[in-house]
Amino acid sequence: MPGVEYALAALTLFNVMLALGGVIAGTVIGSLPGLTATMAVAVLVPITFSMPPASALILMGAIYTGAIYGGAYAAILLNTPGTPSAIATTFDGFPMAKRGDGDLAVTLACIASVMGGLIGAAFLLGLAPPLAKVALAFGPVEYFWLAVFGLTLISALSEGNLLKGLIGACFGLLLSSIGIAEISADVRFTFGSQVLLGGIETVSALIGLYCVPVLIDLVATPDRHLKVTHQPKGFRFLESLRISWAGKINLLRSSVIGTLVGILPGAGGSIAGLVAYSEARRASKRTKHFGTGEPEGVQATESANNATVGGGFIPTLVLGIPGTPPDAVILGALLIQGVRTGPNLFTEEGSIVYTFIYGLFLATLLMLPVGLVIGRYAYKIIITVPKAMLVPTVAFMTMIGTYSIRNSVSDVIIMITLGVIGWILNRFGYSPSPIVLGLILGRIAEQGFVQGWTIGAATDDLATMFFGRPISLAIIAFIALSLFYPLIRTRWIGRRRKVNAD
């Protein structure tokens, strides 16, 4: 293992305390809807000025990894992705909690997150310089196709009601174009309003579309928030370990997907989770159960999004290009400390990089006990607190969280408006996920398309630009597979039945 001599340097009492404190703080922050990993890291930056660079990195890495895991609580227990990375966790996590398996889902998410985090960190340790090339191989066109690939997931998510899924996605795409366009600087669909100028912020849209309808339903129906089938006893840890062992291939595949997507500077945890989820769904024998509380779904997204932490650090440290938004903040903090990123960092300043990577391993491992304990309390609180307390508390938190994303009242107004729209749409059978997918992927697709078109048109070769590049072709193949797989599968099963009948 490279730089193993630095493992001990990571294990000083100071660093261990930083890793532990960071993971605890990160988990708590991540669990509150609206408080994101980026913000958690940004708040810490001034504190890290007085630390040695490796310790500063360990603290920020620990907060970051904790926050990504913490996002799972709100996703599972409140149907609200605490961070965009946890969107796909709601698909199966919340149905599990609804039927009384919330504690199991939280523990499974914890084990999956630790697994994903460790695998991501292992790639960072062993293969960072060669893997960083992946970040450069992805051009605008590849991002465009990747976003289209993400959109095909809608067909899987809205099985039985494809039309409503597509309408939802179109609504999301429209939402994504509101405000000042990122690359063309056009002002679109603001209707002269200052509120819409900054566009629809993703996290506030998540809170509005996922959480507000849950809150309204809680008030509107006499049922308990989550069904309680048994007295919460322990962590259901052994049961979770057994399920995790059975799903080891899923965990491994999802972690690798998470690492690779994490390396791409334009993608991030939300896409990693979605891609891993759709792959897990396709590969599973229990495809039909996905979306109704299937543990494999939670495992896939939670391992993938924590693997993006290690993956994202690869281009950040090797190329000086941040892999994810929190990485951008960490990179800034390193610059201020006078640390120059680049391939030399791994050879000449091994003491910083390797100490940090082992620190990241440590923080990820600490996430197991920390996550289990905090997760158990979170679950207990959610099921025992009476509705009359739960609803106002969560409603208050969503307001604060939404406001704090960019210190903007406009975002709160947008969040509430979208919440009401989401609730009405829900009653007519439109689920929030296609809308959110449209909102997130629409921007990536639009930017990639405009840039790819500009470059292609300049070189008079649009066809090769969009259809002649190897990575693009591979993604297009995946898109085709994702679109037609259900069709092929039914046929195949049909033919086999026929053969058997003969």
Added chain:
Amino acid sequence: MIRVFETEPGAAVVFKRCDSAAAAPKTVLRQQARSDIPVKEEMPMKLMRLAALASVLVLPASLSFAAGHGNYPDKSVNYIIPFGPGGESDITARHQQSFFKTLFNEDLVISYKPGGGGAVGWSQLNGMKGDGYTIMGINLPHIVIKPKQKNVGFTTEDITGVYMFHYTPDALVVTEDSPFESLQDIIDYAEKNPGKLTLSGSGKGTANHLAQIRFDKMAGIKTTYVAFKGTGKAVTALLGKQVKAEWGYTSVGAKHEGKVRMLAVAMDERHPKFPDVPTFKELGFDLVSGAYRGIAVPKSTPEALRVRLSEMIGQINADPGFRERMENDGMALLDVGYADYKTFVDDKARVYLEAAREASVIK
């Protein structure tokens, strides 16, 4: 204060100061002189010298008292960046942060209000409390171009700038292994292949984009500008060979040393960190441009506090440690105080608006 530095034996310090004074536009010297005058008038020379010495050597806070500006600041100052964390506006603010604390003994608390390429923050600035404890980062050409594109909730005149403290000069950047060895190679290629030379850059109507428009006109060439969301993504496109070159900044050359080559920088004099890279001026193109950053206050902030803030930011700018950090990141320092702010922005606006109008970025 300045005198103290100059008599200091540290050759490196003197060298840095000379270089950056030369590198920054002419307003520098005028402003430095001006910001010193009121302080000198208010107290005897000897005391002044003593205070200056003390401020550097022992008690950084003494100057603010001695200068007779009341107790400001006596609590932390809120510094709003109208962009997300991790960008260049954030990083330069972070550099100021630690020096603010040492010099004035109060915290400079940075928060973010991103959205609409800065428009969300700037449109709310004048609604904030003008007590000197709320300040906001401003950027050129953003505050000139954005309001001219559409109604974005503020005009250039609405913004009360107190200081422009640095700029990141535009630079034409290629990868280390690029066949383009000089600016002339770029021009030759573009002349032979009109429109085929693709250049990435950060955003539309931005410093990079306006530099591309102006340079194309000066050189009589036609190139294709591909806008990316932020410098980081524009560099990624260059390093990944998605485009042939980049309209970037000197900071790109500093951050990606060894992987990129700058063909020319848009400065008056060569950048101290890159003595081998020529300026556009040397090569016959009158292009001095970049992303200028400064600090503004809400309109209701009293005159005395505006002047005081301008002095304070000037003091941070004069700190050799601060200058060294900034220049190491590839930035160029600039000293445009409160008194000169309006003239400075008006001058820049004329050039920006002409270029933007020609490229129909604005109507």
